[in-house]
Amino acid sequence: MNKKILEFNGRPFNPKLLTVYSTFNVVSTFLFGETFAMSDTNNRISERVIEFAKLTDFSTNLAPILRFLPNASKNISLLVQCHKAIINEIEEGIERNKSIECESTFVRRFIEIQGPDYDRQELLYIIRDLCLASADTVSTTLQWAMVELTNNLDVQKRFQREIDDVVSTDRLPSLGDKSRLPYTDAVILEVMRRHTVVPLYIPHATLRDTEVLGYYVPKGSMVINELRMFSTLIAGR
DSSP states (O other): HHHHHHTTTTOOOOOOHHHHHHHHOOOOOOHHHHHHHHHHHHHHHHHHHHHHOOOHHHHHHHHHGGGGGGHHHHHHHHHHHHHHHHHHHHHHHHHHHHHOOOOOHHHHHHHHHHTTTTTTTHHHHHHHHHIIIIIIIIIIHHHHHHHHHHHHHHHHHHHHHHHHHHOOSSSSSOGGGGGGOHHHHHHHHHHHTTTOOOOSSEEESSSSSSETTEEETTTTTTOOHHHHHHHHHHHHO
């Protein structure tokens, strides 16, 4: 990513697509391997994920009755088609990963641990969620970090200085460095606090028939995040 930025040679540019593809490539590498990360299928998934994020509208999550309006109904139809395309291309990635000899990947380890009768749907949805998070949530957070660091040069300099002092130049930072990077950790958390990406964005549905405060909620019911969080808190008491 740094190499691509330097190619602009100081000219203004929109970093959105660059951050989307960069973060998605990192995730797709450990999900499927480096070969897949350079493939056309990998690029198609990232493009579909971007399209999915654009089509997702949290207003229908907050007020489900809105889904009956013509525009919302059309949007939901496109969203369903986009989701199917993402799942189909992820399936292609799984099959390709199973058929070739390559380095250890998330897909191969999942199948090794679960065995030949592994839950295929579970694997598909785990990969889907990681793809959505990397290509939308993570990339958006990175873009906001760029904005904040650009507008706060003193923070940027201290942020960079701490990383240079702790992490040697021949490697990248790792989770093992976290305890020695308190300022870096604080900057990242502050960016996420100031720019919450998806507080009510992703729709959720109940996985089974359940009951919340005496109210029956059937399997497959669309619920907003607050209800999901509240029911989790109640269950944890």
